[in-house]
Amino acid sequence: CIGRPMQDVAPEVRMTAPLIDLCGLPHERREAEAERVVTQGLRGAFDLEKPPLGRMFLVQVEEDDFIRPFAFHHTINDHLSMFNMEADLIECYAAELQGREPELPPPPFQQADFAVWQREHLRDGKRIAECQAWWRERLADVPDPLPIPLDRPRPAAQLYEGERRPFDLARSHVAALRELARREGVTMFAAALAVFDVLMVRLSGEERVSVGTPMSYREALVDGLLGFYLNQVPMPVDLSGNPTFREAVHRVRDAVIAAQAHNDLPYGLTVEAVHGPADREVTPPFLPFTQMVFLFLYPPKIAGMKVPGLDGRIELYRVDARRTQFDTQVALFWDGDVGVSCLWEYNRSLWNPTTIDRFKESFRILLGGALADPDARLWDLPILSAGERQAIREWSAASGVELLDRAGRPVPIGVVGTTADGERGRWLPDGRIEILGRS
Structure with missing residues (x-):
């Protein structure tokens, strides 16, 4: 059927993992070469008609130091699935060493079961209409796109060349943010999102903003599965009236709860409720209501895990594939007692790295000011x-x-x-x- 994707279920899919040995290089060149090899390997395109829709390889940096990058097309995975797969691989590796069958938990259902559930869900016309009406009202007065200052005019069609700029938060600020969240009865995600929302208000001059985040479908119990089960969800919030930061935290919390209660409407139908049906032959210049994305990620269960038969523990190796689906995606990685490390991913067609560095610094300054005085008004908080x-x-x-x-x-x-x-x-x-x- 020309122009429409069709499912073809393969009886099995095999994937090879070639070894790239860098031990022959001088020590001082290995790390840089490893990063180059990994980045190049992850940037390659996938052919949706030719499985597997993923690749994996092993990079040897030292005799006892290996990097194992992998990339999968987003149609078959999300970031939660990645960690589920890692846990399964560790169990399979241990079982191979010990000469036994791997003890993998049976999946609660298969990807096809989820597709059937979603298709049945979307046949409920009355429910879909009610959800679309809710989102239409919630997003009606939200500027789209949010007028954040750009270094270059926005292209007519979205480009996907990106870059990541790392930064850290002071441990004292992380501890204070955690205490603020506990005191105000909100999650760390909502408290940190409030800081980002306020920054968007201050940079754009708008008082109603919408930041997106990926959420699991609330009615689908997908823990432990491999596949794509996330929905991109806008989280519009009204910060008009120059409220205190404390009040902003409560408004953001309420906005997050409301979005979670309505996140079973697929993102495309949410956008359609406001902008009408999309022209499938035209690439839009940005993702409506989710051009700016915010993530707060907790430590995966594999982090620091001891693998049987190997010395040392698993450490996450983050690499910049220099791609992005959004204008900006800010990810905060909660590392438990260590603190919070951050990545500010941005679209290089819109901004220069120096501008993003200013945004990062403004986020940190705003966070410090809000934690020092949660009762300060939003427009009185420092950002310079x-x-x-x-x-x-x-x-x-x-x-x-x-x-x-x-x-x-x-x-x-x-x-x-x-x-x-x-x-x-x-x-x-x-x-x-x-x-x-x-x-």
Whole structure:
């Protein structure tokens, strides 16, 4: 059937895992070469008509140090499935060493069972209409796309070249965020998302924002399965009225709970409820209502696991494949007692890395200010670094122009502000000012 995907169930799929030995290289070159080899191996495209829709290989860096990268097409996996697969592989490896059959838990159902469940679910026209009406009302006044300052005009069709910029949060801030979440009766995810939502408000000047996150379908018990069971879910929140950060945390918590209660409507039907049916022959310039994505990931059960027959423990090896599906995806990795490590993934067609570094620093500064005074109003919280404040101060003095936000504070570089004469403008990274017209 031309133009429509059809399922062809193969009786079995075999995958080889070739070894790439870097031990012949000088020690000082191995890590860089390993990263290059892994990145190149993960960036390759898949042919949906030719299984397997995945690849795996082994990179030997030292006599007792190996990296085992793997990549799978998103139609057959999600990030939770990856960790389920890892646990199964460890059990199979241990069983092979011990000369026994692997003891794998039987899956509660198969991928085809999930597809049947979802198809039956979507036949309930009344329920779908009610869900779409709920999302239509919830997203009606949300700017789409959110006007975050860009370094370049948005392409007519979305491009997927990305990059990841790592950063860390101070352990004292992580501990304080955890305590704030406990005190306010919210999850760490909701507390951290509140910081990101406030940053989106401050960068865009909008008071209603929608950030996306992938969620498991609430009615499908998919723990332990391999496959794609996530739904991209917008989480619109109204932060109008310049509330305190504490109040913002509560509003975000309520928004997350509401989104979770309605996340069984597939993302495409959610967008269709607001924008109408999509033109399948046109690549959209961005993903509606989820152009900005936020994740808070807890340690996978395999992290630090001891593998029978191997010295040492499993350590996660993160690599930048330089691809992205979104404008921005910010991922916070909760490492338990160690703290929180972060990745700010961004679309290189929209931003320069220096701009993303400013966004990262603003996130950290905003987090620190909110934790120091949760009762501060959103527009009174700090987001400028000392260096950015100094640069803007010097530019303002040289030009005789100040660009201020609605609270009368200097706006960050690239963010639209207002002059004393009522003109709208923004600072460019080189210190020039771009006047955009009157408010």
